[in-house]
Amino acid sequence: MTLIDVLGTALAALASNVVRTLLTMLGIIIGIAAVITLTAASEGAQRGVGEQIRGLGSNLMFIRPGLEEADGIQLPGSGVNLFLEDSRAIEAADFEYIEAIAAQGTIGGPGDFIFAQAIYQGQNRSTMLLGTEPTYQFVRDFYVESGRFLTEVDLTKKALVVVLGGEVADELFDTEDPVGKTIRIAVGAGPISIGFNFTVIGVMERRGASANTDQDDVIIVPMPSLQARIALVRDPRGRTNIDQINIKLSDRGKADQAKEEIGQLLMALHAVDEPDFRIQTQSDILATATEVERSLQVLVVSIALISLFVGGIGIMNIMLVSVTERTREIGIRKAIGAKRMDILWQFLVESIVVTTAGGALGVLVGIAVTQIAERFAIGGDNAYAVTPLWVMVGFAVAAVTGLVAGVYPAWRASRLDPIEALRHE
Amino acid sequence: MISLHGVTKIYTVGTQRVAALNGVDLEIADGEFLSIMGPSGSGKSTLMNIIGCLDRQTEGKYILDGLDVSRLGDNQLAIIRNRRLGFVFQSFNLLPRMSAIDQVALPLLYRGASNRKKVAAAALELVGLSDRAHHKPTQLSGGEQQRVAIARALVARPSIILADEPTGALDTKTSMDVMEVFRQLNEEMQMTIAFVTHEHDVAAYTRRIVSLRDGKVVGDRPNVPVYAGRPAAPVEEKEAAP
Incomplete structure (x- = not known):
């Protein structure tokens, strides 16, 4: 069984229950959209501060009263x-x-x-x-x-x-x-x-x-x-x-x-x-501002990752239900020659496809949200910057979530006894 | 070619050991068309599962095409099921939401074969369902579903097709149609077919009837097949496709 066959099988299974697939994806969509939006806001703020400080003039030094x-x-x-x-x-x-x-x-x-x-x-x-x-x-x-x-x-x-x-x-x-x-x-x-x-x-x-x-x-x-x-x-x-x-x-x-x-x-x-005075160079100010932004970003990213984690648990739950629900199907597949690995991959790929597709949708939703926020000028001009880095991180995290959430249900499915599975109603 | 020697299957229920099969000896030659009969609890389903490599015997030997199956691991058994065995179940066991042609192509998928659609279409043609290739199980009648299942069983050109009460869920007329398909496969393509059944009408179609009782073979006799209520037609006469 080639990867394309496995993918085809997984897609067919997902397409056969669109509503459930979308609901499964929802957690990941929201999680990734949150990652994209929040990091875009934080990145935008960082850029804004940077531009503002650089805009002060180059090689600038300030002396202020203490x-x-x-x-x-x-x-x-x-x-x-x-x-x-x-x-x-x-x-x-x-x-x-x-x-x-x-x-x-x-x-x-x-x-x-x-x-x-x-x-x-x-x-x-x-x-x-x-x-x-x-x-x-x-x-x-x-x-x-x-x-x-x-x-x-x-x-x-x-x-x-x-x-x-x-x-x-x-x-x-x-x-x-x-x-x-x-x-x-x-x-x-x-x-x-x-x-x-x-x-x-x-x-x-x-x-x-x-x-x-x-x-x-x-x-x-x-x-x-x-x-x-x-x-x-x-x-x-x-x-x-x-x-x-x-x-x-x-x-x-x-x-x-x-x-x-x-x-x-x-x-x-x-x-x-x-x-009794303070001397600051432009880079001092930039460094302080960057530090503040960094800690903000850590906070923002951890919130987003928690929501992704929750989404991942949701996926594992649904995959487990799906394995139980499709016990008979697994039995039939085994009877006609599916190996354990075939079944394992089928369910694992299903899970990864769900989360990766959810990740892609999440990225789109995140970008859409930042565009809308930008249009209504929530947070000022150019307050959001969607960065390729976070798009990739979001995507990768989604895929890994699918892998992690899918492993256990897929393993359970692959271990089913064909006779038992065929008797299952 | 299948040969079973002293095949015994013991289930342990709590502390009790129950022998579902008790030293079964059976030989099935290539091209045979036989039925395995017996009342409920006679062990015919267990025998079927063992021949079908879905289950393993507790004792005894099972040689399939010269291969000692009892020595094989899970993956090799899966390969055997995929390449040498075809199953037809009483309840059809088609996958929901999958078109007929995809169902039939499924064993080829697990085999990693190319040309799957073409081979699957040919198998559907054999059972007379070319015009239903893209229908899903819910859009097919019981007889049609069972014929899809037969096509799926034969698509990989197995050594033997094992049918577990294939007409059990069908009415008499449809049963006859399905039996007719089996007869043709046996006569025209020399496929080896074994039924498990407790219906004499079904057994009457086959050329050999093996009787099972309490996990033992108690009878094994040749049978003059009767097709659709009349004596067997000469091989050269083509029957109209059902």
Whole structure:
């Protein structure tokens, strides 16, 4: 008996009871679809995070205040110990691996209790005010699309000019050209707010939104203007608090050296023994994010595998019932010359065919589910990535499940005594 | 060529040992057409199972075509059943949901033969069922089902066809049709056919009647076959296909 004959026999048996075959497959279909969908979601999230981090600009290094992410609300200035002066000092140290440096301070970002609101002719939008320097667009690899970016002159004049993020420009101006228009920006907390008029000088290119931040939802102003007009809290020694120093390195390979040397410099400036700031490179951030995603994936995959296991038990159960139900058939087959192995293979292949077909259907269902979820934008754009790896894993697991679940029933069938089996009603 | 010497089959039921067969000696030559008769419990089904290599004797010797069957393992017995033996059962024992031609091709499948459909179609033609090749058992009458079973038994050109009360589930008219098929196979193709039956009408078709009682052969006589209620027709006269 060739494999094709065995396959033909198995297919004929499965086709003769389509409803049962489909019900048997259901567990595997659901299991594999779950594997595909969940891994696609997790893979998509991972990719999204990766893209977002890579999108920050290449060879990027960030310095942030040490207590920036302490839990709960943080008052402006409290525990913040990163200053514009630090940025200047790093610049002055003239490290050969620093290509460019840009300090930034924000108001009205996510989680900030101070709000910033942009108003133009009755349209308004809460957004984030980002004070920075002309080098920002180069360091962050994030350029102006129309009009111009900040210049040194804007800084020295503390000019009341802004560059709008794409999202803000769309919302306030719709199809109108924002460049040259005057908008009002109100900054405040609770019921108290103060407002200033700014002239729009440019609109940034669009970066797109990701899971937790929207780089297009921003208004960029010259750092000194932000400090002067909209009081950024200064510390008692007159230094200016900032949120972040962005550094572009000329050579990614120097990241560790840069971290070490800049760290030493800042510790000396702050007169501390332990860093009261954090230096992160792009790859650090990527590594942390990847780690989180990995553990998420482990969780997701184990849930999916449990559902597959349950499906496998269901198949074994049905195969056992099927052997009992077809005892007479087994007797007849043995009487006309089927060997034990023929019977064993028949039932084993049946089981494997059921699970493999179930696996294939599961893959299709999984892909369909991700497509539907994508269409209805559940979880954001490009939130799902069906990977060939997981399709193959799902398929292989389904086949192995069939093998494992089919072995015992098939063995039982092959051991049946032909005379007993023929008498069976 | 089949020869049994002192074949004994003992079943152990609880602590009791029951001899279903008690030293049976029997020779069946090629081309024979015989019936094995006996009342219920005479051991004819057990004898049938042993000749059919579905069961093994407790004692004695069974030589099939010069092969000592008692020495063979399960797989070799399966091969013997596949190549040298054909079974026809009282309850037809066709596989449900399988077309007639596939049923008939099944022994060839286990043999690994090529050309299965063609050979199976020829076998169906022999039993006069060419037009029913793609019908399933549920779409066939009892007589037709039994003829499919006969085709399945003979498709592999076995040394002997063993029929266990093949007409037991059929009415008289259909029984005669089925017996006619057997007669033709024996006369025209020199197939060896052995019936197990307790019906004298059926036994009357055969050329030799072996009687069994309490696990022993108590009678073995030649018989002048009577076909469809009249004396045997000369061999050269062709009967119309049923």
